[in-house]
Amino acid sequence: MTGTVAMTRQGAVRGVTNDGTISWRGIRYAAPPNGALRWQAPQPAEPWEGILDVTTFPTRAPQVLAAELVPPGGATPSDDDSPMGEDCLFLNVTAPTQPMDSPCPVLVWFHGGGYTWGSGANFIGDGTALALEGTIVVTINYRLGALGFLKLDHLLGDQYASSANAGLLDQIAALKWVRDNVAAFGGDPSRITIAGVSAGAKSVVNLMASPMAEGLFHRGIIQSGGEHLNTPDTAEQVTAALLRTLGLSPADAKELLTMPVETILAAQQEIAAGVRATWVWRPTVDGLILPEGPVHAFAKGRARGINIMAGVTANEAGSYDLADPCASQQSPRVLQEIFGDEAEQVLDNYRSAFPEADERRLHCAVLADERYGIPTIRLLDSQSEHASCWRYRFDAPSPGAPKEKWGFHGADVPFVWDIGLEAAEPALQTLASGIRQAWTTFIHHGKPESQDLPFWPEYRRTERWTMLLDTTPTVVPDPRQQQRQAWESAEWQPDTWWTFPALHPAHNTTH
Template structure:
């Protein structure tokens, strides 16, 4: 579609955009128009359960897009702030767009992948509301729902038969379907399909590091911002088959009865998935029950290994992690990350078993880099570095050999978060990126003050992210500290705090202790 034809006013406060599947009505206040709940795929129900996304049925009447679509089926984990009024349904494959009223001028596009350990979350979470970011950056913003947990990241392909096919990496396939939808439709909303920035956090960031090595995704996005990715939490087909068999056991199904999953109530599938989500990381700390799988089909290689072999897409990249990633998992008592000395020791045992070339002496060298390894502070640091900091460094080192790369570390925390010993914990940077503070109920962020400095930090983060989306260079152009590219020669890293600073190789000792060999579970 010619961008000059993008959008048309239907009545005051609304704009209709014509997509490849039918017209959609957005609602706005003059500054930003929002289209919510646009179907990008057919409902993945019945025979389409555990199958790749299919195109939706076209429609001819204008589809009113005033409210978010249903969120993907998932457990009710209180650690993720979700609106209790939100509907949960398998028919969840919808996309949301925020944009200035289309005026014929193509704008950069930012596509957000929400996190939640591949089993939780929704694009409707208030922290992801796109209005402020669009107003500040004059961009088009896309968020979306994708299948989660057992329905999205449990690989049942080993149970396929002549009569029933189960496909792998369904959540990733949904994400690719969204990127294809953006390519084909975003011009209708005033966006430039040739300037798409994919950004995401936690499992959303891990999805991006995986997609950056997926041939089918190449060319669908042109730059990436990756926040706190568990980049090594991608598993092999044999391990995936073992997890699939355990899932059937939790449902009292024999292997030959896998076909019964198609007709089972979705609540039963989610409950069994929740049990698995708790069980797997408890038995093998440092691993996830459900995550992307190297199926040699959609995902041909372990992503971090693919980065190291020079197989990642040639696009500019911003990547980083938070100073105190692990603290929030201890605060929530979550099994998703090992936060006790016993669990960390089990994690190291698993590393040794999964990496036969990893000697006890080598593990001892790593542990020696953490003088408080038996205390809470050292345990959290070890867990943080294994899950986030080292995978980020491995990816940045490899990608910077052929494409522009920038590294950050998010260090800022409000006085309240510091007092609670959360600090710059996992996901605490999210409101800084979107500008949406006060989305928790109640929200303790500013109980001890710090609002003014926090909003200043948020402004700098947003300006850098938006400059990258527009120019492929994160230049804030507002007098902020210059952010040089990351290379293996300098390892320049932007430390984001009350006052930004650029530090050369800030994690030198930790990086040397861990070494260059990629460690992970398969």
């Protein structure tokens, strides 16, 4: 790397300097996945001559933003003004300007957004805060919604065998690019951590479970993730719903290959919009890219030796219920589907645990546990047999937000990336510093440590030690044990939460 110019395997790129960092925004890591490559596995990017200026954020995947789920504030600069289009397979790299004695560890960040919206720069911008700590930060764009996760092989043949996981293959292609090129930016390809929030955190989990991503990274950070996948059958139901919405028969599925992207996006929105869309589109256990769900894969040692940090926020469901007030109303039906006759008993468990809570808040607690809390515990239980793991729960106030919004889904993200905390009280500033130190030491050395946090013991199934990140951080064993135990006998595949007429024509949706 010479100044702002780095030499990748495809060609030279020139970035932009900004407050102690250099950013290269919009490097192509794979060929445009449009035309004949729509729903195909990503292909290598073409090389170029000369030096390519990469100073502005790239095209985002086609999407309709669920604005109600975007946390307040946001990074500057960001890519809010970037265009959208199918030609979206780009990544961004940010490195410290200060030369290091040895190559820097690398953090690859996968954005959230329910696999339907978002981008690498969404909310975190260049990721400057961690780059200033001596980390190379890579953020990526990948295919979303129907263009990233639509099962087509049963209708169009084996050449579409990976279409249901095209977005996951994009992430794998980006990781291969990082492995092959990050040294040119001062990065150490033998110390790569993958991290993300929400769908990005689930992406981390899926990549750990995929044999196709083996060896491409060395640690993982899972912020409000879990295990949320389609079976081949449910994936085919989603495909059928999209075709019906477009007025196509299964025999006409090939028309999807040349259909305007706006038409596909509009049909996707018709099936489910806003927060409801964020649990419809997802990867599929296909026997190839994802041979099985991550909890089972981890239990078998699929990700042996990959240390993880994993956690949730205190009020995961709050953002969903505020955005769509009938979110909590789905809880009794979901409990009935999972527990049958024992559903009321499970709800009584929550009533005794939260005696001051009204029914709506109880149902929000169920939503949070079913979507995020219990799946995260199960991932930790499985992986802690094969690697060092650490668990947290983010309980802290959100600066500038009313108390009822504290601990919302994604509330920990600003603390990691130092966003919107300028006016925060000193205790929150100290907490944010502690969180960044813990994340940085984990990225650098595989173990979270911070002088601003208590000692953080490893997670074991026997004690389930958990760091409660609050204005006064504490470490406790097995918090909310009573609720965890209520789910111990449950075996279920988290579905779409809401029922949708397009997906289940025989059912009526619950409003």
